[in-house]
């Protein structure tokens with residue numbers, strides 16, 4: 089009997105040792121060799137999970153690519169973040185080109201509701217389904233449709249100016265990022281379903297949507313790495329007030345409520361064709377005419393995408409542009425000279441500017457691009473799965489099922505592309521690039537704040553409309569006197585899926 093017990097325990101020890109050897113060795117044997125990265129990343133995703141959880145993945149990835157750079161290069165082209173998980177330093181065309189065969193990975197599950205009836209365009213993984221879905225509503229986001237939404241931006245801008253006048257009178261420091269978010273949320277709500285929620289009037293996070301979205305992104309950013317656990321984690325989190333899941337549920341409820349009440353009032357009003365139309369009207373027109381197969385699900389999903397993907401992103405971008413502008417007196421002076429001249433020529437007033445006119449303000453455009461470069465709104469790699477048969481990426485072969493991704497921050501901070509002043513807010517680099525086609529192509533290829541290829545941000549023209557219209561009014565009328573960030577070289581941020589400034593406080597003054 090004792091001998092049998094001894095044999096059994098020996099057998100158990102061998103099985104455990106074999107299992108451990110398998111766990112340790114299989115990543116070493118199955119994954120591409122010679123790719124540098126933290127030791128722990130050879131065996132598990134723990135290093136990456138912790139880095140993501142801490143909210144500094146965007147900064148850590150820059151350091152990691154730099155640390156492992158080969159001689160003569162500023163960045164290592166590929167670094168390992170976990171078994172089969174790789175960060176790349178350039179937007180490789182194979183992965184992100186317009187006809188890419190690399191789908192989004194199940195990381196994106198973390199950024200959606202677990203129920204398939206509540207999935208949106210941004211998180212769809214199937215390439216064919218995504219293309220069909222995108223074709224349905226693409227025209228609503230086109231440049232030619234943009235003018236339909238300009239009145240919504242104008243209405244929100246009036247309230248913004250009045251609020252900033254009040255804040256200038258009060259003279260107490262404000263959280264500038266919060267106010268930029270208020271503007272972005274109100275505009276996107278107005279454009280999408282014709283109602284400003286009133287963030288700008290009150291300067292408050294109405295219904296806790298902003299905080300809810302933030303915790304949802306935080307939750308999704310790390311649970312996405314363990315997407316098998318997402319449905320159950322979401323269920324548990326839904327029960328916890330203030331958790332990411334309850335924020336998402338609040339947003340879904342708000343959108344469903346707006347659609348429900350519009351459907352009712354729409355039946356009661358006659359469409360004379362003269363009233364101003366928002367996204368919801370245009371989508372309901374499409375469902376009634378059965379245009380492009382748009383159905384109730386598409387209406388719902390499009391509005392959720394707009395608010396979910398289009399608010400924080402624009403808020404962060406405006407924060408970056410203004411933070412850098414008001415800390416660079418020479419740049420601010422140059423922009424003001426351009427705007428004052430436009431006022432003198434009657435092309436804009438102190439209170440309003442048309443989107444069309446802003447396209448003829450080259451230095452304003454350069455400031456916007458440079459702000460988007462220094463603080464792109466998404467701070468995690470845009471993960472893609474290597475397709476059947478494996479593929480070459482950045483000159484390295486990856487087997488099928490590997491996950492590769494570029495973080496816009498890595499691309500935007502590569503000294504080999506942007507030069508030694510990569511960390512400097514220097515809008516003039518874009519003016520120089522516009523006169524030199526070779527330089528222009530080089531910068532444009534690495535400038536990816538809106539993503540790339542078939543998954544490029546569908547709302548980029550809308551956010552451009554919002555930014556182009558607010559900045560001239562803000563800069564012409566107000567000064568921002570920074571409080572407590574004199575020593576910061578770059579704006580301090582925390583990044584989950586979206587990056588956000590952590591301390592951007594200023595006193596608003598009327599321009600002297």
Ligand code: HEM
Pocket residue numbers: 209210211222276393394395397398399401402405464465466470471536537538539540542543544545546547548550551
């Ligand atoms: C400055 C503002 C914005 C930035 C920096 C930004 C950034 C991005 C990025 C990087 C992606 C690609 C993500 C990926 O490949 O994983 C994306 C996709 C998307 N964005 Fe934006 N975005 C902005 C504003 C907006 C606005 C205003 C809307 C809607 C009104 C919007 C809606 C979307 C949608 C629906 C997608 C998914 C597109 C698809 O997969 O086909 N975004 N955005």
